[in-house]
Amino acid sequence: xxxxxxxxxxxxxxxxxxxxxxxxxxxxxxxxxxxxxxxxxxxxxxxxxxxxxxxxxxxxxxxxxxxxxxxxxxxxxxxxxxxxxxxxxxxxxxxxxxxxxxxxxxxxxxxxxxxxxxxxxxxxxxxxxxxxxxxxxxxxxxxxxxxxxxxxxxxxxxxxxxxxxxxxxxxxxxxxxxxxxxxxxxxxxxxxxxxxxxxxxxxxxxxxxxxxxxxxxxxxxxxx
Amino acid sequence: xxxxxxxxxxxxxxxxxxxxxxxxxxxxxxxxxxxxxxxxxxxxxxxxxxxxxxxxxxxxxxxxxxxxxxxxxxxxxxxxxxxxxxxxxxxxxxxxxxxxxxxxxxxxxxxxxxxxxxxxxxxxxxxxxxxxxxxxxxxxxxxxxxxxxxxxxxxxxxxxxxxxxxxxxxxxxxxxxxxxxxxxxxxxxxxxxxxxxxxxxxxxxxxxxxxxxxxxxxxxxxxx
Amino acid sequence: xxxxxxxxxxxxxxxxxxxxxxxxxxxxxxxxxxxxxxxxxxxxxxxxxxxxxxxxxxxxxxxxxxxxxxxxxxxxxxxxxxxxxxxxxxxxxxxxxxxxxxxxxxxxxxxxxxxxxxxxxxxxxxxxxxxxxxxxxxxxxxxxxxxxxxxxxxxxxxxxxxxxxxxxxxxxxxxxxxxxxxxxxxxxxxxxxxxxxxxxxxxxxxxxxxxxxxxxxxxxxxxx
Amino acid sequence: xxxxxxxxxxxxxxxxxxxxxxxxxxxxxxxxxxxxxxxxxxxxxxxxxxxxxxxxxxxxxxxxxxxxxxxxxxxxxxxxxxxxxxxxxxxxxxxxxxxxxxxxxxxxxxxxxxxxxxxxxxxxxxxxxxxxxxxxxxxxxxxxxxxxxxxxxxxxxxxxxxxxxxxxxxxxxxxxxxxxxxxxxxxxxxxxxxxxxxxxxxxxxxxxxxxxxxxxxxxxxxxx
DNA sequence: AATGAATGAGGATTCATTCAT
DNA sequence: AATGAATGAATCCTCATTCAT
Numbered sequence: 001x002x003x004x005x006x007x008x009x010x011x012x013x014x015x016x017x018x019x020x021x022x023x024x025x026x027x028x029x030x031x032x033x034x035x036x037x038x039x040x041x042x043x044x045x046x047x048x049x050x051x052x053x054x055x056x057x058x059x060x061x062x063x064x065x066x067x068x069x070x071x072x073x074x075x076x077x078x079x080x081x082x083x084x085x086x087x088x089x090x091x092x093x094x095x096x097x098x099x100x101x102x103x104x105x106x107x108x109x110x111x112x113x114x115x116x117x118x119x120x121x122x123x124x125x126x127x128x129x130x131x132x133x134x135x136x137x138x139x140x141x142x143x144x145x146x147x148x149x150x151x152x153x154x155x156x157x158x159x160x161x162x163x164x165x166x167x168x169x170x171x172x173x174x175x176x177x178x179x180x181x182x183x184x185x186x187x188x189x190x191x192x193x194x195x196x197x198x199x200x201x202x203x204x205x206x207x208x209x210x211x212x213x214x215x216x217x218x219x220x221x222x223x224x
Numbered sequence: 225x226x227x228x229x230x231x232x233x234x235x236x237x238x239x240x241x242x243x244x245x246x247x248x249x250x251x252x253x254x255x256x257x258x259x260x261x262x263x264x265x266x267x268x269x270x271x272x273x274x275x276x277x278x279x280x281x282x283x284x285x286x287x288x289x290x291x292x293x294x295x296x297x298x299x300x301x302x303x304x305x306x307x308x309x310x311x312x313x314x315x316x317x318x319x320x321x322x323x324x325x326x327x328x329x330x331x332x333x334x335x336x337x338x339x340x341x342x343x344x345x346x347x348x349x350x351x352x353x354x355x356x357x358x359x360x361x362x363x364x365x366x367x368x369x370x371x372x373x374x375x376x377x378x379x380x381x382x383x384x385x386x387x388x389x390x391x392x393x394x395x396x397x398x399x400x401x402x403x404x405x406x407x408x409x410x411x412x413x414x415x416x417x418x419x420x421x422x423x424x425x426x427x428x429x430x431x432x433x434x435x436x437x438x439x440x441x442x443x444x445x446x447x448x
Numbered sequence: 449x450x451x452x453x454x455x456x457x458x459x460x461x462x463x464x465x466x467x468x469x470x471x472x473x474x475x476x477x478x479x480x481x482x483x484x485x486x487x488x489x490x491x492x493x494x495x496x497x498x499x500x501x502x503x504x505x506x507x508x509x510x511x512x513x514x515x516x517x518x519x520x521x522x523x524x525x526x527x528x529x530x531x532x533x534x535x536x537x538x539x540x541x542x543x544x545x546x547x548x549x550x551x552x553x554x555x556x557x558x559x560x561x562x563x564x565x566x567x568x569x570x571x572x573x574x575x576x577x578x579x580x581x582x583x584x585x586x587x588x589x590x591x592x593x594x595x596x597x598x599x600x601x602x603x604x605x606x607x608x609x610x611x612x613x614x615x616x617x618x619x620x621x622x623x624x625x626x627x628x629x630x631x632x633x634x635x636x637x638x639x640x641x642x643x644x645x646x647x648x649x650x651x652x653x654x655x656x657x658x659x660x661x662x663x664x665x666x667x668x669x670x671x672x
Numbered sequence: 673x674x675x676x677x678x679x680x681x682x683x684x685x686x687x688x689x690x691x692x693x694x695x696x697x698x699x700x701x702x703x704x705x706x707x708x709x710x711x712x713x714x715x716x717x718x719x720x721x722x723x724x725x726x727x728x729x730x731x732x733x734x735x736x737x738x739x740x741x742x743x744x745x746x747x748x749x750x751x752x753x754x755x756x757x758x759x760x761x762x763x764x765x766x767x768x769x770x771x772x773x774x775x776x777x778x779x780x781x782x783x784x785x786x787x788x789x790x791x792x793x794x795x796x797x798x799x800x801x802x803x804x805x806x807x808x809x810x811x812x813x814x815x816x817x818x819x820x821x822x823x824x825x826x827x828x829x830x831x832x833x834x835x836x837x838x839x840x841x842x843x844x845x846x847x848x849x850x851x852x853x854x855x856x857x858x859x860x861x862x863x864x865x866x867x868x869x870x871x872x873x874x875x876x877x878x879x880x881x882x883x884x885x886x887x888x889x890x891x892x893x894x895x896x
Numbered sequence: 897a898a899t900g901a902a903t904g905a906g907g908a909t910t911c912a913t914t915c916a917t
Numbered sequence: 918a919a920t921g922a923a924t925g926a927a928t929c930c931t932c933a934t935t936c937a938t
Binding site for chain 3: 718720806822847857861866870871
């Protein structure tokens, strides 16, 4: 049967450059086709959601027949899961606290970074949010993949918070983490809705600032 | 031919009482069918999105044949628009700043209110966000309706901000409004993802607090 | 949704004549379409088996689009089940022991009748045997339907045996019934293979004769 | 290109021992693959028939890629023909009248043997009957092969009849042969349907007995 | 002696929608 | 105020087969 790829969450999808240059030059046409299919799939999925992503459309955009898509991916669900998987690297790479002077500045720099990232490669989040908003339990793998990645991002945020404001109690860290992620999601959506009238960078700076203040406030002994 | 409802944003769907008295029993049955269709449609739309909402499914859930759905609604687009329209009243009613003591308290009370609202009738926001995240220009009326409602909510938030922190400059109001709405959206999604582990009320309180602090900070003359 | 017919095993499919003449003359076009689909389906199923019966082919033969077939039948399985159901009446009607002189003669007459029946309307048995030879547990309803009908035929044979040779012990009745049915099936197949070179009527006469003799032998006290 | 086997009806597939000695280890692996494919193919064909036997399924069951199947067999038709061919030896070997005392006993012994055979390796007959029941002229070679084998079996039965009841006239031999084969087929099917509730051995004994009686009757001068 | 990749045709089924009644 | 019936286009996916390696 077909060689369907199992989602290898940890392959950071950047190795393929030298692979292509090495031995399996022409033999590895499969790799190239797979890429083309994925490219087409992101494009479609991002603008139409799960149900709106038809194999026929992906086939047209990728130039490969529908049956070839099924050679590379077991079904639509796994195709979309692979799409999500692929943006994983790009996305997660950003969640590293940049070196910097004071905690506040570093925090702010991170926020700016994320804001910019959302502008440049928003596919991952957009698709993930789409899948999340739908309630049905089907299309399991795609959704699961998104949630895994998101979970990892959450841990990163929590770590950053703890690093920057060490005396913050654990429940506060949890609360703030959720809040930080949520606002990030929301700002992404706001940008979608408002378009150019929304200054994402300014908003993320605001977010970072307010987050920091709140963290400090919550770490101080006397307050509700 | 059929009496298709144009989306009258301001008819809060409860006035139908006198309609019923006017045209008498004859129409009562039609109204009931329409309601059943809408009920079924929300259920489906909420868990599958626009493309996933098939007339056949709505037909099955409502118990009425597909052709009857087309008697009540011009097409799928208008059906979903109607679904959104219906949650309008419920939703907008919440965005009234409750009477209260100090500005901070009133602010906080509002936030709590919204948090609770999201728990009780989340269909409106969920559906709207779904439509928003898709990039293509289909399902025009439904999307437009959602954005109108959202716009109205934004104005309400802005007004509240101005009322509570009068000296806030206009750009800051705009920025903060966007931020406030975004965070609300994000928190809603966080609740979807996290389920019971997410304390929506606490988060909204945190949100209100941090928003208020930020507003005060931004209204003060000297600050970054 | 569609009005999919539940298999009413006991409607002997002969009433439809006056129905057509009465009220729902033009309204009952559905009935007519259903019939056309079934006609086409027997034709195809009989010469290609279950898997070979494609909806597209049935659609072409019946002149109705594939989607219309799905209005009348839930899926392929139910279509074929309906096909089997329809030949039920024709087929079962034969299994009545004709009036006649001695038991041997009546037995023989029945056999002749069945032999002739197999020549005239072999669809039921052919399809049923096809389904039976396939081992998979799917396509449930079609297969189940055949087995039900067959079961009924078995009871008829057993009753006839008991009537003709009353002193036959119960286990012998069971054994002979199975044997009688089996040989009938086999003779049908032999006719399929041998074509004109096979004299089905003569074979069934032989069968009846040998069956009768065996029954008599088994009912006699002394022998294995 | 590929070494596709033409159906050599008489190579009973066991002789490959010397082949192995001739061309040595090199080909052993090919032979093994071929066997695995055939094993998988019987399994599938037996439970789904000709149309239901997909190369993909055979590929999955055998663990070999579809393209490898095409190296060993020209097409699906020849694959199934090979499947049937393989059961040939096993099956035909049974049709030898065992040595024994009286004609009646030898007859009975043969029947018992066949009954047991049907229980042990029913694939051949099942597949053959499946192919026979379909009316269209496809899968030519497989069908032809089955009919050849069956023809041979018929000759064997006829010979046995003549040997056991020498004075039987020729037309009676033909008729009885057809009848004997038909009943055997039918009993096989009965076993399929009835499962454990069907005592195949007892039925075949009954069959042999009744066949013998009938033969004797037909060979006697005075009878209807 | 294989096999990874590809492919066009066709598989069943569902789609949104219409129309006569 | 409905609804039974129909329908063409689209859905996802599998088919048998080929070919370069």
